[in-house]
Amino acid sequence: MEGFDASSYGESFADVYDDWYSDVSDVEGTVTTIAELAAGAPVLELGIGTGRLALPLARRGLEVHGIDASPAMVDRLRAKPGGEAVAVVVGDFADVAPRVEGGFGVIFVAYNTLFNLPSAEAQRRCFANVAARLRAGGAFVVEAFVPSPEPDATTxxxxxxxxxxxxxxxxxxxxxxxxxxxxxxxxxxxxxxxxxxxxxxRYARPPELDSMAAAAGLTLEQRHAGWRGEPFTSASTRHVSIYRAPA
Ligand SMILES: C[S@@+](CC[C@H](N)C(=O)[O-])C[C@H]1O[C@@H](n2cnc3c(N)ncnc32)[C@H](O)[C@@H]1O
CATH class of the missing domain: 2.20.25.570 (N-terminal domain of TfIIb)
Incomplete structure:
Protein backbone atom coordinates (compact mmCIF):
# COMPACT_ATOMS: atom_id res chain seq x y z
CA MET A 1 0.00 0.00 0.00
CA GLU A 2 1.60 3.23 -1.21
CA GLY A 3 2.54 5.61 1.62
CA PHE A 4 1.90 3.07 4.39
CA ASP A 5 4.58 1.89 6.86
CA ALA A 6 4.79 0.04 10.17
CA SER A 7 3.65 3.07 12.19
CA SER A 8 0.78 4.14 9.91
CA TYR A 9 -1.97 1.99 11.41
CA GLY A 10 -1.30 3.06 14.98
CA GLU A 11 -0.72 6.70 14.14
CA SER A 12 -4.09 6.98 12.39
CA PHE A 13 -6.17 4.89 14.83
CA ALA A 14 -4.64 5.91 18.21
CA ASP A 15 -7.22 8.64 18.89
CA VAL A 16 -10.17 6.26 18.47
CA TYR A 17 -8.62 2.86 19.28
CA ASP A 18 -9.85 2.51 22.87
CA ASP A 19 -13.36 3.78 22.01
CA TRP A 20 -13.80 1.54 19.00
CA TYR A 21 -11.88 -1.62 19.92
CA SER A 22 -11.83 -2.05 23.71
CA ASP A 23 -13.88 -5.28 23.43
CA VAL A 24 -12.82 -6.37 19.95
CA SER A 25 -11.48 -9.66 21.38
CA ASP A 26 -11.66 -11.73 24.56
CA VAL A 27 -9.52 -9.73 27.03
CA GLU A 28 -10.23 -11.93 30.06
CA GLY A 29 -9.59 -15.17 28.14
CA THR A 30 -6.37 -13.80 26.65
CA VAL A 31 -5.02 -12.57 29.96
CA THR A 32 -5.87 -15.81 31.78
CA THR A 33 -4.28 -18.00 29.10
CA ILE A 34 -1.10 -15.91 28.85
CA ALA A 35 -0.73 -15.67 32.63
CA GLU A 36 -1.09 -19.45 33.01
CA LEU A 37 1.44 -20.14 30.27
CA ALA A 38 3.91 -17.61 31.72
CA ALA A 39 3.75 -19.05 35.24
CA GLY A 40 5.58 -15.98 36.56
CA ALA A 41 8.12 -15.62 33.72
CA PRO A 42 8.45 -12.35 31.75
CA VAL A 43 6.01 -11.82 28.89
CA LEU A 44 6.42 -9.85 25.64
CA GLU A 45 3.50 -8.58 23.54
CA LEU A 46 4.12 -7.77 19.86
CA GLY A 47 2.07 -4.76 18.72
CA ILE A 48 1.20 -3.82 22.31
CA GLY A 49 -0.84 -0.79 21.25
CA THR A 50 -2.60 1.15 24.00
CA GLY A 51 -2.18 -1.71 26.49
CA ARG A 52 -5.67 -3.17 26.14
CA LEU A 53 -4.23 -6.64 26.98
CA ALA A 54 -0.85 -5.75 28.51
CA LEU A 55 -2.20 -3.62 31.36
CA PRO A 56 -4.58 -6.26 32.75
CA LEU A 57 -1.72 -8.78 32.40
CA ALA A 58 0.62 -6.51 34.36
CA ARG A 59 -2.08 -6.13 37.03
CA ARG A 60 -1.77 -9.88 37.59
CA GLY A 61 1.77 -9.24 38.78
CA LEU A 62 3.60 -10.33 35.63
CA GLU A 63 6.63 -8.55 34.18
CA VAL A 64 5.20 -7.33 30.86
CA HIS A 65 7.21 -5.94 27.94
CA GLY A 66 5.96 -4.69 24.61
CA ILE A 67 6.96 -3.44 21.21
CA ASP A 68 4.99 -1.17 18.91
CA ALA A 69 5.87 0.94 15.89
CA SER A 70 3.45 3.74 16.72
CA PRO A 71 4.52 6.43 19.22
CA ALA A 72 0.90 7.66 19.38
CA MET A 73 -0.35 4.24 20.55
CA VAL A 74 2.50 3.91 23.06
CA ASP A 75 1.86 7.42 24.45
CA ARG A 76 -1.71 6.36 25.23
CA LEU A 77 -0.49 3.24 27.00
CA ARG A 78 2.03 5.23 29.05
CA ALA A 79 -0.62 7.76 30.09
CA LYS A 80 -2.83 5.06 31.66
CA PRO A 81 -2.63 3.96 35.30
CA GLY A 82 0.05 1.25 35.49
CA GLY A 83 1.40 2.18 32.05
CA GLU A 84 4.78 3.15 33.49
CA ALA A 85 5.28 -0.42 34.73
CA VAL A 86 5.21 -1.86 31.20
CA ALA A 87 8.57 -1.68 29.39
CA VAL A 88 7.88 -0.64 25.78
CA VAL A 89 10.25 -0.39 22.83
CA VAL A 90 9.15 1.64 19.80
CA GLY A 91 10.09 -0.35 16.71
CA ASP A 92 9.03 -2.88 14.10
CA PHE A 93 8.21 -6.24 15.64
CA ALA A 94 9.42 -8.09 12.54
CA ASP A 95 12.98 -7.07 13.36
CA VAL A 96 13.35 -5.89 16.90
CA ALA A 97 12.30 -7.37 20.15
CA PRO A 98 13.36 -6.43 23.64
CA ARG A 99 15.57 -8.91 25.45
CA VAL A 100 15.45 -10.09 29.05
CA GLU A 101 17.96 -12.14 31.00
CA GLY A 102 17.18 -15.80 30.35
CA GLY A 103 14.58 -15.06 27.64
CA PHE A 104 10.83 -14.54 27.71
CA GLY A 105 8.54 -17.27 29.03
CA VAL A 106 5.78 -16.19 26.64
CA ILE A 107 5.68 -13.97 23.58
CA PHE A 108 2.25 -13.30 22.11
CA VAL A 109 0.65 -11.45 19.24
CA ALA A 110 -3.11 -11.03 19.56
CA TYR A 111 -6.09 -10.10 17.47
CA ASN A 112 -4.72 -10.47 13.89
CA THR A 113 -1.78 -8.19 14.68
CA LEU A 114 0.70 -10.66 13.13
CA PHE A 115 -1.01 -9.92 9.81
CA ASN A 116 -0.01 -6.26 10.15
CA LEU A 117 3.41 -7.43 8.95
CA PRO A 118 3.11 -6.71 5.24
CA SER A 119 4.81 -9.71 3.64
CA ALA A 120 5.50 -13.41 4.15
CA GLU A 121 9.17 -12.52 4.48
CA ALA A 122 8.49 -10.08 7.37
CA GLN A 123 6.28 -12.67 9.08
CA ARG A 124 9.01 -15.33 8.76
CA ARG A 125 11.54 -12.88 10.23
CA CYS A 126 9.17 -12.27 13.11
CA PHE A 127 8.95 -16.00 13.92
CA ALA A 128 12.77 -16.25 13.80
CA ASN A 129 13.22 -13.24 16.12
CA VAL A 130 10.63 -14.60 18.52
CA ALA A 131 12.37 -17.98 18.64
CA ALA A 132 15.65 -16.22 19.44
CA ARG A 133 14.11 -14.38 22.39
CA LEU A 134 12.16 -17.20 24.06
CA ARG A 135 13.62 -19.14 26.94
CA ALA A 136 13.95 -22.94 26.57
CA GLY A 137 10.43 -24.39 26.53
CA GLY A 138 8.88 -20.91 26.15
CA ALA A 139 5.65 -20.33 24.22
CA PHE A 140 4.77 -18.14 21.24
CA VAL A 141 1.01 -17.55 21.10
CA VAL A 142 -0.64 -16.28 17.93
CA GLU A 143 -4.29 -15.24 17.67
CA ALA A 144 -5.60 -14.60 14.17
CA PHE A 145 -8.56 -15.06 11.89
CA VAL A 146 -8.66 -18.03 9.53
CA PRO A 147 -8.75 -16.57 6.00
CA SER A 148 -11.67 -17.81 3.94
CA PRO A 149 -10.99 -19.45 0.56
CA GLU A 150 -10.02 -16.93 -2.08
CA PRO A 151 -13.09 -15.06 -3.32
CA ASP A 152 -14.09 -14.76 -6.94
CA ALA A 153 -13.19 -11.74 -9.01
CA THR A 154 -14.84 -9.39 -6.48
CA THR A 155 -11.85 -7.95 -4.69
CA ARG A 202 -1.03 -9.80 4.78
CA TYR A 203 -3.12 -12.81 5.84
CA ALA A 204 -1.92 -16.41 6.14
CA ARG A 205 -3.69 -19.68 6.79
CA PRO A 206 -2.75 -21.79 9.82
CA PRO A 207 -0.64 -24.32 7.83
CA GLU A 208 1.48 -21.48 6.45
CA LEU A 209 2.01 -20.11 9.96
CA ASP A 210 2.93 -23.60 11.15
CA SER A 211 5.61 -23.89 8.50
CA MET A 212 7.01 -20.45 9.42
CA ALA A 213 7.12 -21.60 13.04
CA ALA A 214 8.79 -24.89 12.11
CA ALA A 215 11.44 -23.03 10.08
CA ALA A 216 12.19 -21.02 13.23
CA GLY A 217 12.47 -24.18 15.35
CA LEU A 218 9.06 -23.80 17.06
CA THR A 219 6.56 -26.64 17.29
CA LEU A 220 2.77 -26.32 17.28
CA GLU A 221 1.61 -27.60 20.66
CA GLN A 222 -2.08 -26.58 20.74
CA ARG A 223 -4.61 -24.89 18.50
CA HIS A 224 -8.01 -23.75 19.69
CA ALA A 225 -10.79 -21.67 18.16
CA GLY A 226 -10.57 -19.09 20.96
CA TRP A 227 -8.89 -18.25 24.26
CA ARG A 228 -11.02 -20.64 26.36
CA GLY A 229 -10.03 -23.97 24.84
CA GLU A 230 -12.83 -24.02 22.24
CA PRO A 231 -12.20 -26.93 19.82
CA PHE A 232 -10.60 -25.88 16.54
CA THR A 233 -12.37 -27.43 13.53
CA SER A 234 -12.40 -26.96 9.76
CA ALA A 235 -15.30 -24.50 10.32
CA SER A 236 -13.44 -22.30 12.80
CA THR A 237 -13.05 -18.67 11.79
CA ARG A 238 -10.35 -17.83 14.38
CA HIS A 239 -7.48 -19.64 15.97
CA VAL A 240 -5.29 -19.33 19.02
CA SER A 241 -2.12 -21.29 18.35
CA ILE A 242 0.54 -22.10 20.91
CA TYR A 243 4.03 -22.82 19.54
CA ARG A 244 6.81 -24.12 21.78
CA ALA A 245 10.54 -23.54 21.79
CA PRO A 246 12.64 -26.66 22.40
CA ALA A 247 12.97 -27.50 26.10
C1 LIG B 1 -4.82 -4.01 16.09
S1 LIG B 1 -3.68 -3.13 17.09
C2 LIG B 1 -3.57 -4.25 18.47
C3 LIG B 1 -3.12 -3.58 19.74
C4 LIG B 1 -3.18 -4.49 20.97
N1 LIG B 1 -2.36 -5.67 20.79
C5 LIG B 1 -4.62 -4.90 21.24
O1 LIG B 1 -4.93 -6.09 21.08
O2 LIG B 1 -5.41 -4.03 21.56
C6 LIG B 1 -2.15 -3.43 16.25
C7 LIG B 1 -0.97 -2.74 16.89
O3 LIG B 1 0.21 -3.19 16.22
C8 LIG B 1 1.03 -2.09 15.92
N2 LIG B 1 1.83 -2.45 14.74
C9 LIG B 1 1.36 -2.68 13.48
N3 LIG B 1 2.38 -3.04 12.68
C10 LIG B 1 3.50 -3.05 13.46
C11 LIG B 1 4.86 -3.36 13.21
N4 LIG B 1 5.29 -3.76 12.01
N5 LIG B 1 5.73 -3.28 14.24
C12 LIG B 1 5.32 -2.89 15.48
N6 LIG B 1 4.04 -2.58 15.76
C13 LIG B 1 3.14 -2.66 14.77
C14 LIG B 1 0.08 -0.93 15.72
O4 LIG B 1 0.74 0.32 15.93
C15 LIG B 1 -0.98 -1.23 16.75
O5 LIG B 1 -0.69 -0.64 17.98
Whole structure:
Protein backbone atom coordinates (compact mmCIF):
# COMPACT_ATOMS: atom_id res chain seq x y z
CA MET A 1 0.00 0.00 0.00
CA GLU A 2 1.60 3.23 -1.21
CA GLY A 3 2.54 5.61 1.62
CA PHE A 4 1.90 3.07 4.39
CA ASP A 5 4.58 1.89 6.86
CA ALA A 6 4.79 0.04 10.17
CA SER A 7 3.65 3.07 12.19
CA SER A 8 0.78 4.14 9.91
CA TYR A 9 -1.97 1.99 11.41
CA GLY A 10 -1.30 3.06 14.98
CA GLU A 11 -0.72 6.70 14.14
CA SER A 12 -4.09 6.98 12.39
CA PHE A 13 -6.17 4.89 14.83
CA ALA A 14 -4.64 5.91 18.21
CA ASP A 15 -7.22 8.64 18.89
CA VAL A 16 -10.17 6.26 18.47
CA TYR A 17 -8.62 2.86 19.28
CA ASP A 18 -9.85 2.51 22.87
CA ASP A 19 -13.36 3.78 22.01
CA TRP A 20 -13.80 1.54 19.00
CA TYR A 21 -11.88 -1.62 19.92
CA SER A 22 -11.83 -2.05 23.71
CA ASP A 23 -13.88 -5.28 23.43
CA VAL A 24 -12.82 -6.37 19.95
CA SER A 25 -11.48 -9.66 21.38
CA ASP A 26 -11.66 -11.73 24.56
CA VAL A 27 -9.52 -9.73 27.03
CA GLU A 28 -10.23 -11.93 30.06
CA GLY A 29 -9.59 -15.17 28.14
CA THR A 30 -6.37 -13.80 26.65
CA VAL A 31 -5.02 -12.57 29.96
CA THR A 32 -5.87 -15.81 31.78
CA THR A 33 -4.28 -18.00 29.10
CA ILE A 34 -1.10 -15.91 28.85
CA ALA A 35 -0.73 -15.67 32.63
CA GLU A 36 -1.09 -19.45 33.01
CA LEU A 37 1.44 -20.14 30.27
CA ALA A 38 3.91 -17.61 31.72
CA ALA A 39 3.75 -19.05 35.24
CA GLY A 40 5.58 -15.98 36.56
CA ALA A 41 8.12 -15.62 33.72
CA PRO A 42 8.45 -12.35 31.75
CA VAL A 43 6.01 -11.82 28.89
CA LEU A 44 6.42 -9.85 25.64
CA GLU A 45 3.50 -8.58 23.54
CA LEU A 46 4.12 -7.77 19.86
CA GLY A 47 2.07 -4.76 18.72
CA ILE A 48 1.20 -3.82 22.31
CA GLY A 49 -0.84 -0.79 21.25
CA THR A 50 -2.60 1.15 24.00
CA GLY A 51 -2.18 -1.71 26.49
CA ARG A 52 -5.67 -3.17 26.14
CA LEU A 53 -4.23 -6.64 26.98
CA ALA A 54 -0.85 -5.75 28.51
CA LEU A 55 -2.20 -3.62 31.36
CA PRO A 56 -4.58 -6.26 32.75
CA LEU A 57 -1.72 -8.78 32.40
CA ALA A 58 0.62 -6.51 34.36
CA ARG A 59 -2.08 -6.13 37.03
CA ARG A 60 -1.77 -9.88 37.59
CA GLY A 61 1.77 -9.24 38.78
CA LEU A 62 3.60 -10.33 35.63
CA GLU A 63 6.63 -8.55 34.18
CA VAL A 64 5.20 -7.33 30.86
CA HIS A 65 7.21 -5.94 27.94
CA GLY A 66 5.96 -4.69 24.61
CA ILE A 67 6.96 -3.44 21.21
CA ASP A 68 4.99 -1.17 18.91
CA ALA A 69 5.87 0.94 15.89
CA SER A 70 3.45 3.74 16.72
CA PRO A 71 4.52 6.43 19.22
CA ALA A 72 0.90 7.66 19.38
CA MET A 73 -0.35 4.24 20.55
CA VAL A 74 2.50 3.91 23.06
CA ASP A 75 1.86 7.42 24.45
CA ARG A 76 -1.71 6.36 25.23
CA LEU A 77 -0.49 3.24 27.00
CA ARG A 78 2.03 5.23 29.05
CA ALA A 79 -0.62 7.76 30.09
CA LYS A 80 -2.83 5.06 31.66
CA PRO A 81 -2.63 3.96 35.30
CA GLY A 82 0.05 1.25 35.49
CA GLY A 83 1.40 2.18 32.05
CA GLU A 84 4.78 3.15 33.49
CA ALA A 85 5.28 -0.42 34.73
CA VAL A 86 5.21 -1.86 31.20
CA ALA A 87 8.57 -1.68 29.39
CA VAL A 88 7.88 -0.64 25.78
CA VAL A 89 10.25 -0.39 22.83
CA VAL A 90 9.15 1.64 19.80
CA GLY A 91 10.09 -0.35 16.71
CA ASP A 92 9.03 -2.88 14.10
CA PHE A 93 8.21 -6.24 15.64
CA ALA A 94 9.42 -8.09 12.54
CA ASP A 95 12.98 -7.07 13.36
CA VAL A 96 13.35 -5.89 16.90
CA ALA A 97 12.30 -7.37 20.15
CA PRO A 98 13.36 -6.43 23.64
CA ARG A 99 15.57 -8.91 25.45
CA VAL A 100 15.45 -10.09 29.05
CA GLU A 101 17.96 -12.14 31.00
CA GLY A 102 17.18 -15.80 30.35
CA GLY A 103 14.58 -15.06 27.64
CA PHE A 104 10.83 -14.54 27.71
CA GLY A 105 8.54 -17.27 29.03
CA VAL A 106 5.78 -16.19 26.64
CA ILE A 107 5.68 -13.97 23.58
CA PHE A 108 2.25 -13.30 22.11
CA VAL A 109 0.65 -11.45 19.24
CA ALA A 110 -3.11 -11.03 19.56
CA TYR A 111 -6.09 -10.10 17.47
CA ASN A 112 -4.72 -10.47 13.89
CA THR A 113 -1.78 -8.19 14.68
CA LEU A 114 0.70 -10.66 13.13
CA PHE A 115 -1.01 -9.92 9.81
CA ASN A 116 -0.01 -6.26 10.15
CA LEU A 117 3.41 -7.43 8.95
CA PRO A 118 3.11 -6.71 5.24
CA SER A 119 4.81 -9.71 3.64
CA ALA A 120 5.50 -13.41 4.15
CA GLU A 121 9.17 -12.52 4.48
CA ALA A 122 8.49 -10.08 7.37
CA GLN A 123 6.28 -12.67 9.08
CA ARG A 124 9.01 -15.33 8.76
CA ARG A 125 11.54 -12.88 10.23
CA CYS A 126 9.17 -12.27 13.11
CA PHE A 127 8.95 -16.00 13.92
CA ALA A 128 12.77 -16.25 13.80
CA ASN A 129 13.22 -13.24 16.12
CA VAL A 130 10.63 -14.60 18.52
CA ALA A 131 12.37 -17.98 18.64
CA ALA A 132 15.65 -16.22 19.44
CA ARG A 133 14.11 -14.38 22.39
CA LEU A 134 12.16 -17.20 24.06
CA ARG A 135 13.62 -19.14 26.94
CA ALA A 136 13.95 -22.94 26.57
CA GLY A 137 10.43 -24.39 26.53
CA GLY A 138 8.88 -20.91 26.15
CA ALA A 139 5.65 -20.33 24.22
CA PHE A 140 4.77 -18.14 21.24
CA VAL A 141 1.01 -17.55 21.10
CA VAL A 142 -0.64 -16.28 17.93
CA GLU A 143 -4.29 -15.24 17.67
CA ALA A 144 -5.60 -14.60 14.17
CA PHE A 145 -8.56 -15.06 11.89
CA VAL A 146 -8.66 -18.03 9.53
CA PRO A 147 -8.75 -16.57 6.00
CA SER A 148 -11.67 -17.81 3.94
CA PRO A 149 -10.99 -19.45 0.56
CA GLU A 150 -10.02 -16.93 -2.08
CA PRO A 151 -13.09 -15.06 -3.32
CA ASP A 152 -14.09 -14.76 -6.94
CA ALA A 153 -13.19 -11.74 -9.01
CA THR A 154 -14.84 -9.39 -6.48
CA THR A 155 -11.85 -7.95 -4.69
CA UNK A 156 -13.09 -4.50 -3.66
CA UNK A 157 -15.82 -3.36 -1.26
CA UNK A 158 -17.22 -0.06 0.00
CA UNK A 159 -19.55 -0.37 2.99
CA UNK A 160 -21.19 2.60 4.70
CA UNK A 161 -21.28 2.34 8.50
CA UNK A 162 -22.62 5.84 9.22
CA UNK A 163 -24.85 7.91 6.94
CA UNK A 164 -25.96 11.00 8.86
CA UNK A 165 -26.96 14.40 7.59
CA UNK A 166 -23.55 15.79 8.56
CA UNK A 167 -21.27 12.73 8.52
CA UNK A 168 -20.67 9.68 6.35
CA UNK A 169 -18.27 6.86 7.25
CA UNK A 170 -17.20 4.38 4.58
CA UNK A 171 -15.20 1.17 5.02
CA UNK A 172 -13.20 0.67 1.84
CA UNK A 173 -11.21 -2.51 1.13
CA UNK A 174 -9.31 -3.95 -1.78
CA UNK A 175 -8.12 -7.53 -1.65
CA UNK A 176 -5.11 -8.85 -3.61
CA UNK A 177 -5.39 -12.65 -3.61
CA UNK A 178 -2.04 -13.16 -5.36
CA UNK A 179 -0.14 -11.57 -2.46
CA UNK A 180 -2.67 -12.49 0.26
CA UNK A 181 -2.97 -8.81 1.15
CA UNK A 182 -5.84 -6.44 1.82
CA UNK A 183 -5.62 -2.65 1.67
CA UNK A 184 -8.29 -0.81 3.60
CA UNK A 185 -9.30 2.58 4.87
CA UNK A 186 -12.02 3.88 7.15
CA UNK A 187 -13.02 7.15 5.51
CA UNK A 188 -14.89 9.75 7.57
CA UNK A 189 -16.43 12.55 5.54
CA UNK A 190 -17.81 15.70 7.15
CA UNK A 191 -18.24 19.29 6.03
CA UNK A 192 -14.93 20.05 7.76
CA UNK A 193 -13.06 17.59 5.56
CA UNK A 194 -12.10 13.98 5.00
CA UNK A 195 -10.23 11.80 7.51
CA UNK A 196 -8.54 8.61 6.28
CA UNK A 197 -7.65 5.76 8.62
CA UNK A 198 -5.66 3.34 6.47
CA UNK A 199 -4.84 -0.28 7.29
CA UNK A 200 -3.06 -3.08 5.47
CA UNK A 201 -2.80 -6.78 6.23
CA ARG A 202 -1.03 -9.80 4.78
CA TYR A 203 -3.12 -12.81 5.84
CA ALA A 204 -1.92 -16.41 6.14
CA ARG A 205 -3.69 -19.68 6.79
CA PRO A 206 -2.75 -21.79 9.82
CA PRO A 207 -0.64 -24.32 7.83
CA GLU A 208 1.48 -21.48 6.45
CA LEU A 209 2.01 -20.11 9.96
CA ASP A 210 2.93 -23.60 11.15
CA SER A 211 5.61 -23.89 8.50
CA MET A 212 7.01 -20.45 9.42
CA ALA A 213 7.12 -21.60 13.04
CA ALA A 214 8.79 -24.89 12.11
CA ALA A 215 11.44 -23.03 10.08
CA ALA A 216 12.19 -21.02 13.23
CA GLY A 217 12.47 -24.18 15.35
CA LEU A 218 9.06 -23.80 17.06
CA THR A 219 6.56 -26.64 17.29
CA LEU A 220 2.77 -26.32 17.28
CA GLU A 221 1.61 -27.60 20.66
CA GLN A 222 -2.08 -26.58 20.74
CA ARG A 223 -4.61 -24.89 18.50
CA HIS A 224 -8.01 -23.75 19.69
CA ALA A 225 -10.79 -21.67 18.16
CA GLY A 226 -10.57 -19.09 20.96
CA TRP A 227 -8.89 -18.25 24.26
CA ARG A 228 -11.02 -20.64 26.36
CA GLY A 229 -10.03 -23.97 24.84
CA GLU A 230 -12.83 -24.02 22.24
CA PRO A 231 -12.20 -26.93 19.82
CA PHE A 232 -10.60 -25.88 16.54
CA THR A 233 -12.37 -27.43 13.53
CA SER A 234 -12.40 -26.96 9.76
CA ALA A 235 -15.30 -24.50 10.32
CA SER A 236 -13.44 -22.30 12.80
CA THR A 237 -13.05 -18.67 11.79
CA ARG A 238 -10.35 -17.83 14.38
CA HIS A 239 -7.48 -19.64 15.97
CA VAL A 240 -5.29 -19.33 19.02
CA SER A 241 -2.12 -21.29 18.35
CA ILE A 242 0.54 -22.10 20.91
CA TYR A 243 4.03 -22.82 19.54
CA ARG A 244 6.81 -24.12 21.78
CA ALA A 245 10.54 -23.54 21.79
CA PRO A 246 12.64 -26.66 22.40
CA ALA A 247 12.97 -27.50 26.10
C1 LIG B 1 -4.82 -4.01 16.09
S1 LIG B 1 -3.68 -3.13 17.09
C2 LIG B 1 -3.57 -4.25 18.47
C3 LIG B 1 -3.12 -3.58 19.74
C4 LIG B 1 -3.18 -4.49 20.97
N1 LIG B 1 -2.36 -5.67 20.79
C5 LIG B 1 -4.62 -4.90 21.24
O1 LIG B 1 -4.93 -6.09 21.08
O2 LIG B 1 -5.41 -4.03 21.56
C6 LIG B 1 -2.15 -3.43 16.25
C7 LIG B 1 -0.97 -2.74 16.89
O3 LIG B 1 0.21 -3.19 16.22
C8 LIG B 1 1.03 -2.09 15.92
N2 LIG B 1 1.83 -2.45 14.74
C9 LIG B 1 1.36 -2.68 13.48
N3 LIG B 1 2.38 -3.04 12.68
C10 LIG B 1 3.50 -3.05 13.46
C11 LIG B 1 4.86 -3.36 13.21
N4 LIG B 1 5.29 -3.76 12.01
N5 LIG B 1 5.73 -3.28 14.24
C12 LIG B 1 5.32 -2.89 15.48
N6 LIG B 1 4.04 -2.58 15.76
C13 LIG B 1 3.14 -2.66 14.77
C14 LIG B 1 0.08 -0.93 15.72
O4 LIG B 1 0.74 0.32 15.93
C15 LIG B 1 -0.98 -1.23 16.75
O5 LIG B 1 -0.69 -0.64 17.98
Missing amino acids: GTVTPSVVDANRVVLHVTRRHPATQTVDGSIVSITEDGIRLRPWHI
